[in-house]
Amino acid sequence: MKPHHHLDAATLMSYSAGAMPAAFAAVVSAHLSVCPICRDHLLDADAIGGQLLSQQEGMPLSDNARERLLARLGEEDIPAPRPSPARPVAHDPDDLPMPLWPYFGRSYRDLPWKWIGPGIHHIRARGVDDGHLMLLRVAPGRSLPMHTHGKNELTMILRGAYDDSIGHFAAGDVADLDSDIEHQPVTAPGVPCVCVAATDAPLRFSGWLARSLQPLFKL
Template structure:
């Protein structure tokens, strides 16, 4: 698998810093499982972050010493103290490559959709469009779109990440095939058209509702909650 559409630099930096919203971070993790190029870029981003942290370390150490000194003085003055907060656990990196089984889902999706496409129970959303929402995270959505389907023209309230798992689609940005990720913001307006032959299966994360151009799509949006 050799993806041609990759994570934006700002998305990758936010992922490295643990600053992406959870649904977006999950989809970014799916792409990283399937994209050696972005895994390399992630390691570079983490190296840059580590270097910046080392440069600020003396200042941080001095601030930490002052905090500890104040805590010790507080303990001497008053028996009851508040425990210092624990550091969050380190977030494991996604595995470097997916399983060879064509039905196998990327590991980042297992807690939300299971490990196999064959076990998914799709729900009708619109003619030619079926979906599954993650129960723990409604803005994380798996979509199955029929071949040759033209979706309504729309833009995005803020950010959207869509990772292609099976099939493909075309829009103004080009062809998106398995392994590709669409990293979109509010400036992008597009109308995906799925390729003939097989359904397009993808996983998407939104941090705001879609903005549809047509009045009919806007009316339907209230029911499908996209």
């Protein structure tokens, strides 16, 4: 894979700070596993964040602050660190990107696809509470309904390709979208387009038929 569409700088800063919902962090990690350009940009984001922290003045600690902090750490769960992007390694071509294994399993051949429309199948991720994460498989030459996004959407192409008003998206590319973008992806001929997508609000379809079916498919 040689991605041509990359993560937005604000997305990388949020990921670096550990402030990103798990659904979005999974897609970011999957892209970082195949994109050296975004890995370099992440290092820059980490450096900027470290510099900002070093410039903040510390507050004086109150009496027994250390003891109270240790007591709280003993009573509460410590938040998990951000997902670590997998480094490129030789792997079975049937494997999904490693950061997606906890949510969908390892193998493409074992994916339990569910039909949601002519030529369209999807899988909801397991264990994600702070956003929607799903795999989507669309048959070659299919046109998805015109839509915008309630808030944000982050999509990575895993196999195949699609075209829309933004450009051509192939394996490894990410579409880092917000509510200002309206598009209608059309999958390329040849092989199905498989992608992983994270959203934090339902899509907004332009056509009445897609809007009427949306509650059924929960997109």
